[in-house]
Amino acid sequence: MRILKFLLRKEFRQIFRDKSILAMIFLMPTIQLIIMPQAANFDVKNVNLAVVDNDHSTYSQRLITKVSSSGYFRIVDASPSFKQALRSVEDNEADLIMEIPAGFERNLVREGSQKLSLAVDAINGTKATIGGAYLSRIIGDFNNDIRLQWIQPGRFNDMTVIDVTSSNWFNPLGEYYFFMVPGILVLLLTLVGGFLSALNIVREKEIGTIEQINVTPIKKWQFILGKMIPFWVLGMLIFTIGLAIARFVYGIIPVGSLVTLYTFAGVYMIALLGFGLLISTYSDTQVQAMFVAFFFIMIFILMSGLFTSVDSMPPWARAIAYMTPVTHFIDVVRMIVLKGSGFADISRQLLYEVGFAIVLNGWAILNYRKTS
Amino acid sequence: MGAVTLTNVTKTYDEGKVLAVDDVSLSVEPGELFGLIGPDGAGKSTLFRILTTVLLADNGTATVDGYDVVKDYRAIRKTVGYMPGRFSLYQDLTVEENLTFFATLFGTTIRENYDLIKDIYEQIEPFKTRRAGKLSGGMKQKLALCCALIHKPTVLFLDEPTTGVDVVSRREFWAMLKRLKQQGITILVSTPYMDEAVLCERIALIQTGQLLSVDTPQNIVNAYAGQLFAARADSIPHALTEIRQFDPVRSSYAFGDTIHVTFRDDNEQNQQQLTQYLQQKGHTNVAVTAITPTIEDRFIQLMTKDTSS
Structure with missing residues (x-):
């Protein structure tokens, strides 16, 4: 125990003497949590629209005005022909083309129906689909307006329409950063915990200090615990800083209990440190460890459900997603912070993390040898 | 033990x-x-x-x-x-x-x-x-x-x-x-x-x-086999190539600012013959003296014996 205490004292000393690591630990979460949620926003705004008006009638004018006043679209181009409008899409100036055919007003009045064409630039997937959907909705609205105007109220009720009204639970305003901030918090914890632990032991290998340590009677578990505890503490500290930023900058107050949240974070950190340790036992240089850790953490983050929904992935991808500790933690942080889930609700995810912690650490300890 | x-x-x-x-x-x-x-x-x-x-x-x-x-x-x-x-x-x-x-x-x-x-x-x-x-x-x-x-x-x-x-x-x-x-x-x-x-x-x-x-x-x-000589001349690199061509010489290598030489047969004339040989080749300030070998000499001897056998 005395030896372990000394090892810990040594590790903390080294960490606090390394200015760049210290800056990373405290500045990274602060800056990233303040910048990223503002930038990584899924709300689609400023869709660039090219309009081809072949009719030049009152109704076509009304439609265009309605679209432009919605706030989602910016009319960047008004071309006389579709061909020319397509050019602005090719030049990346417009995302959508709305073509109003000749005789739009006449047909609408005389025959009671008319067709419109929308062309969507699908290079930017989200912007295109969501923009297209917005535009369809606005046109649908416009359609309703004129029907109200034209058809006698008595006859209008003949049509059966299901009107859908939805409300957002746990995040009433559908605020984007309400679910982004907890996710990014997990990401930060993963970066700091995964990289620092992987690099630290490899550094001892690279500098050669491990050779001197290996010849001492120090036990394997003492050495490994001496490495893991400081990073665990740092991870929890970052988690706390992150929660504080979420509280004071975004006004996100965890609905669920902090005890549940911290318990889960604690187990998650152990799993993550096991991952870092495992990488370090297989690498000989810091560059090697860095690349391997980068490879895995990249997969962890992209497949974690932070940006995309895990449920809409193909089955094989979902299997991979469930095999990464990050996925479950993001899930749970959102559940606890936004929904107020308790222990019973997250027990399955907690079991996953415990499993990861045992497998990764066990593997790493088996693979760590004092003798080669 | x-x-x-x-x-x-x-x-x-x-x-x-x-x-x-x-x-x-x-x-x-x-x-x-x-x-x-x-x-x-x-x-x-x-x-x-x-x-x-x-x-x-x-x-x-x-x-x-x-x-x-x-x-x-x-x-x-x-x-x-x-x-x-x-x-x-x-x-x-x-x-x-x-x-x-x-x-x-x-x-x-x-x-x-x-x-x-x-x-x-x-x-x-x-x-x-x-x-x-x-x-x-x-x-x-x-x-x-x-x-x-x-x-x-x-x-x-x-x-x-x-x-x-x-x-x-x-x-x-x-x-x-x-x-x-x-x-x-x-x-x-x-x-x-x-x-x-x-x-x-x-x-x-x-x-x-x-x-x-x-x-x-x-x-x-002490285990050094044979007598070791140190040869000096104004131009060590040239002298070394020429000593290597000199038939009675068994081994020769540069050692600091001298050349260490051993002969196939240890006899009295070796020292004198080498001096004359070098002078004939036009070397100036030639000196050949018998010396006690160092550990390095013995190491080189053991090493060369090892590779030649």
Whole structure:
């Protein structure tokens, strides 16, 4: 125990003497949590629209005005022909083309129906689909307006329409950063915990200090615990800083209990440190460890459900997603912070993390040898 | 039984492709200052790593202090002191912190064994709050030695402790080793410098993983076959090529500002014949004198015999 205490004292000393690591630990979460949620926003705004008006009638004018006043679209181009409008899409100036055919007003009045064409630039997937959907909705609205105007109220009720009204639970305003901030918090914890632990032991290998340590009677578990505890503490500290930023900058107050949240974070950190340790036992240089850790953490983050929904992935991808500790933690942080889930609700995810912690650490300890 | 024994130890790297240590048997007596002398890549560090239990041999057995390096590795790690060839202390900890740290790992304190390191530690004590990474080469060496000694080891392994250290520090370092030996510590030291070999009680010459000779420095010099001559001339490089063409000469190599020469048959005329030969070739200031060989000469002799046979 005395030896372990000394090892810990040594590790903390080294960490606090390394200015760049210290800056990373405290500045990274602060800056990233303040910048990223503002930038990584899924709300689609400023869709660039090219309009081809072949009719030049009152109704076509009304439609265009309605679209432009919605706030989602910016009319960047008004071309006389579709061909020319397509050019602005090719030049990346417009995302959508709305073509109003000749005789739009006449047909609408005389025959009671008319067709419109929308062309969507699908290079930017989200912007295109969501923009297209917005535009369809606005046109649908416009359609309703004129029907109200034209058809006698008595006859209008003949049509059966299901009107859908939805409300957002746990995040009433559908605020984007309400679910982004907890996710990014997990990401930060993963970066700091995964990289620092992987690099630290490899550094001892690279500098050669491990050779001197290996010849001492120090036990394997003492050495490994001496490495893991400081990073665990740092991870929890970052988690706390992150929660504080979420509280004071975004006004996100965890609905669920902090005890549940911290318990889960604690187990998650152990799993993550096991991952870092495992990488370090297989690498000989810091560059090697860095690349391997980068490879895995990249997969962890992209497949974690932070940006995309895990449920809409193909089955094989979902299997991979469930095999990464990050996925479950993001899930749970959102559940606890936004929904107020308790222990019973997250027990399955907690079991996953415990499993990861045992497998990764066990593997790493088996693979760590004092003798080669 | 010796303090350190090696019996038919073989170690290969890269799945048997690189032979690092080839069937080495050796015994070091308790309290001896033993030198392992050989060029870089001869297998010195590999032997040290096997003896300090951080590397497993492919074949053969080794003991330190009577403990087997494989079975009783725990006991060995408690009793030996090891100073790796590379400086391997924490550069971001201070002198004092490093020393305290290693003392604690061995379950002891600086005060407990202070008498052992006193002479050495006093020299670096003025810098005890300085980080180890900021010390000079000689200082680092002394600190590393202190750290290796702090738990009062019975056997001390020093892997090339003087490589990259200035001449004065090297001399000081050897003086320190002499004093440690008086405390009864068995010391195994490896070095690529032949001039340090004479400072050991016994040495083993090692080359490409094989021991060429194990004896006292004096005996190794005495075992030199034939008479050695040193030839001088104004133009050493030219003289060397010409001496190599001179028939009675067995071997010749540049040694400092002279050429060391041995002859196929030792007879009285050799010296004179060589002088005349060089003068005929137009060399000026020619001098050929008989000299006593050094360990390096013996090493070269053993090496060339090894490759020619």
